[in-house]
Amino acid sequence: MGNLTATRPPQPWSAPTASDPVAATLRLPGSKSLTARALVLSALAAGPSTLAGPLRARDTELMAAGLRAMGTYVSMSDDERWLVRPHPLSGPAHVDVGLAGTVMRFVPPVAGLADGQVTFDGDPHARTRPLGPLIEALRSLGVRIDVTGTGSLPLTVQGSGGVTGGEVVIDASASSQLVSGLLLAAPRFDSGLVVRHVGPPVPSAPHLRMTVQMLRAAGAAVDDTTPDVWTVEPGPLTGRGWEIEPDLSGAVPFFAAALVTGGEVTLQGWPHNSAQPIEQLRSLLHQMGGEVSLSTNGLTVRGTGVVHGLTADLSDVSELTPVLTALAMLADSPSVFTGVGHIRGHETDRLAALAQEFAALGADITEAPDGLSIRPRPLRGGTFRTYHDHRMAHAAAVAGLAVPGIEVDDVGCTSKTMPEFPALWSAMVTGKN
Ligand SMILES: O=C(O)C1=C[C@@H](OP(=O)(O)O)[C@@H](O)[C@H](O)C1
Ligand SMILES: C=C(OP(=O)(O)O)C(=O)O
Numbered sequence: 313m314g315n316l317t318a319t320r321p322p323q324p325w326s327a328p329t330a331s332d333p334v335a336a337t338l339r340l341p342g343s344k345s346l347t348a349r350a351l352v353l354s355a356l357a358a359g360p361s362t363l364a365g366p367l368r369a370r371d372t373e374l375m376a377a378g379l380r381a382m383g384t385y386v387s388m389s390d391d392e393r394w395l396v397r398p399h400p401l402s403g404p405a406h407v408d409v410g411l412a413g414t415v416m417r418f419v420p421p422v423a424g425l426a427d428g429q430v431t432f433d434g435d436p437h438a439r440t441r442p443l444g445p446l447i448e449a450l451r452s453l454g455v456r457i458d459v460t461g462t463g464s465l466p467l468t469v470q471g472s473g474g475v476t477g478g479e480v481v482i483d484a485s486a487s488s489q490l491v492s493g494l495l496l497a498a499p500r501f502d503s504g505l506v507v508r509h510v511g512p513p514v515p516s517a518p519h520l521r522m523t524v525q526m527l528r529a530a531g532a533a534v535d536d537t538t539p540d541v542w543t544v545e546p547g548p549l550t551g552r553g554w555e556i557e558p559d560l561s562g563a564v565p566f567f568a569a570a571l572v573t574g575g576e577v578t579l580q581g582w583p584h585n586s587a588q589p590i591e592q593l594r595s596l597l598h599q600m601g602g603e604v605s606l607s608t609n610g611l612t613v614r615g616t617g618v619v620h621g622l623t624a625d626l627s628d629v630s631e632l633t634p635v636l637t638a639l640a641m642l643a644d645s646p647s648v649f650t651g652v653g654h655i656r657g658h659e660t661d662r663l664a665a666l667a668q669e670f671a672a673l674g675a676d677i678t679e680a681p682d683g684l685s686i687r688p689r690p691l692r693g694g695t696f697r698t699y700h701d702h703r704m705a706h707a708a709a710v711a712g713l714a715v716p717g718i719e720v721d722d723v724g725c726t727s728k729t730m731p732e733f734p735a736l737w738s739a740m741v742t743g744k745n
Pocket of ligand 2: 411412413414631658659703729
């Protein structure tokens, strides 16, 4: 079980309302997705690596702990620069996945390379998140996996010290991470890997591009020219210095605050060639009434005093759905979001949770199988339940800027990707950042 969840008492939190436009320049923690991939690729490399500006949060600490349990040396003593020294992977080991999709999908393929038994389990809800297609894919590649409960977790990978590799067919419509997990370990498979997706579209294309880009940066040969097919050649991965960008998804509630209050928020340290989906975000925020610009100061979002409704397929950026839903609540016209049926398998069933919690505040919101429709009307205060989902807390915080009296039942769940969220948020709203 995830220690943090087991020991952390729920922390109720009054979402602060904004009496003035926010004006903030922020330096936010590193990207969860980049940090997770850099840790895995570093553990599989032939030499040492460093991660500059990594994210220290529950998900990435669990990732580091899982790799460490199999023998990798990970030093996090310097917050700004982690050091990873690979070591032959071995069991017995236990990996606590917490509620982290990245840990539950990226580490089992690595465990297949370990010599010995590696057990996996996580938070109660992790046991219900989609993992079956990855287990079947690994089994078809010859990895022995025992599933010991009624869901996909807990499970045991009986690592034999290597994976033959070859070709695998998978339905990854439930999560792009099912493909990313296979690809990240694939250069170390004896004959590499061909992954062929068959089924409804794979969501989160930018995250798949990030996986391919980082594999190539670590020296792997990857062909992704055929849609839904990825080919990874076998070969060594090189240790390197990873520069971790600030987390774009974590920044979105802060950018949303600029729209809601007609203010301005700048995220410092933003690279010009980002691996994160900045163009999609720019377009979405622009359609909702914001202005996004990139300068030497960083990435700036300016509110124009109005928030517009949005009709959009969010499948590329599905993790933004909760915050965009909060923005849609405060817009001058209705919104329709589609293409995100798979977020029912995220930290909670996000479509059901958003519909339920915003309706409890008086919203006119309808749940569809793959999205949400929102017709804005005035909201009232009340308790907003997070269901252990950090992005539900972000959504409540955004709505709370304009709606007095919103109480978040467990703001501590933001520790999954940004433990400093409540403090940074309050500082932004009160102007003390
Ligand atoms: O690979 C990654 O780092 C991620 C991929 C996406 O997962 P899904 O494809 O399951 O949405 C995203 O939502 C998640 O937050 C991070
Ligand atoms: C979907 C998310 O996380 P995970 O990596 O656990 O899937 C998220 O952070 O919004």
